[in-house]
Amino acid sequence: MRNVISFLNMKGGVGKTTLCKEIGYYLSRNGKKVLLIDVDPQGNLTQSIFEKYNYKHHYETETERNRKFQVCTATISNVFDYTSVVEGVKESDFILKLDDYLSIIPGDLNAVFFERSGGGSESENAIKNFIEDFKIRESYDYILMDCPPTFSFYTTAALLASDFYLSPIHPDSYSVLGIDLLFQVVERLKKVYRDRFKTTPLDHLGVIFTNIPRDASISIGMRKMMGDIRGSQTLDELEVNFFKEVFQTNREFNKRIDYFIADSNSDYSYSNLRKIIIEFDSVITNANVVSQI
Template identity: 40%
Template sequence: MTSILSDEAKIISFINMKGGVGKTTLTKDLGYFLATQRNYKILFIDLDPQSNLTQSFFRKFGYHQGNLLDIVEPEDEEDENVLAGSTKTKCKKTIGSDISIQKLFKPGVISHLKRADCLLELNENISIIPGTLKAIFSERNSNIENHLFNYINQTNLKEEFDFIFIDCPPTYSNYTISALITSDYYVTPSKPDAYSVLGIEMLHEVVKRVKEEHQVYFTSKSLKSLGVIFTELAPYSKGYSDQINEIKTSSKIEELNIHFFEKHFVYNSYIPKRAEYFIGDSSSNTKEDLIVLADEFERRFNEIE
């Protein structure tokens, strides 16, 4: 396989105008696998107001948001159930961090921001610009749309990483625009259900609108679709084949000439139970599926160029 590494990071938005499609889980597990098993340097950017991506990585690497004091918390859900009165509970210290994307999206000029103001290095290959549950995401201010683009360029982050994965909100907003004008590519996670065609169509229109209204950002680059990855499928299930085929052969979808990944992102029952669970660290059958998906993801860059 031809190497997909280059001098600059490939910036990829994981986006769907419909929520609840496994977007965050795909972003974190595919990226974590590529970092830990394929040795890519990856920066995650959490633009989703729910901040589930941040919560997963913080639980995994022993951080918490808020004040800078260390706190002690249970190691897992079973520990939480026996905290009261137990002297055998396994607990661990977590490190407080006030680093978040909120600093990046304050109105005004951001040229004063340094790399460490918004970016937290978790290990040698994994860094994150953490999301936040604070109300900044409810504000509407078009003057902040270029802040992410400018921050990445002024801190030379494209030269430091192989991939930058952006977990996008499932709505059309200043933050969606911010992600797309910064990105080189986008991936569309989608469930194989009756609403998928509508969600894929809506995203196509959003991308078209962003490119038309913000042409200056696309004079020296494009914004290409890597394709649709079907998510939340039960392992070895054959019940979705008709629905998937119906979506792929829809006249509206065929008009858009959309690529569909052959490999799907298979559902893992541990994911909703434990925020710190990552498929790449497991020995489950879904890890084998993730390996094949990662292979196809890498090949896709050679196909699209």
């Protein structure tokens, strides 16, 4: 089963985290088992989920203690330290189960030290080995990884563990160059780690435009920019798939980090997200059919 998907773009602030958490949360509210993995040391995905479910990695102030947060001991740092199943290792050292459908491997600032220490091939393979050893693919319908905006130890570790990657972009004049560069970097990774990719491929699910105003208020400039990117010869040659559906702007994201569309009463965003997920599912299903031929 190929169900591990990284949200990846080397450009910052393009909606990777927002889309990852919204797709994951929506799927989990609709009866799918979802594991979110926060590979970004900035930990934005973790911050949203912790705020919503009332968790902290530890108390920082007395006020926090009084607010009765639950303390979470699971962290991605434990995954980066992971080599093999030994006695005493429990799934709960890595995964925080939020409810029957949604779980997270939370990000952790301590994970910054893995980058500093150069990671090493053991840590680079850690997410992949963890997923295999703990039969994570079989236990969840979707495993969604939020990546940082850099090409680094973290993205290598995420991609070595992934079956697919999806690239959110906010359209601007550098978007084409950015995606071209992303493809070059992924191709190079595939060459360096050729043995890993011989057995199971890493496929691009496509590019999705994010934070796009509703049809009526979309500017002529933005519309033209999107048309130019979709029509670009460079991306055409790379056979980049563009999602038909765009991720619409929703101003609530900037107001509350624990805002989730699936819980909101925004019919507009809900229906937008539903269409994105239908497309997301169909691209994954098609890619899985092709890979079995």
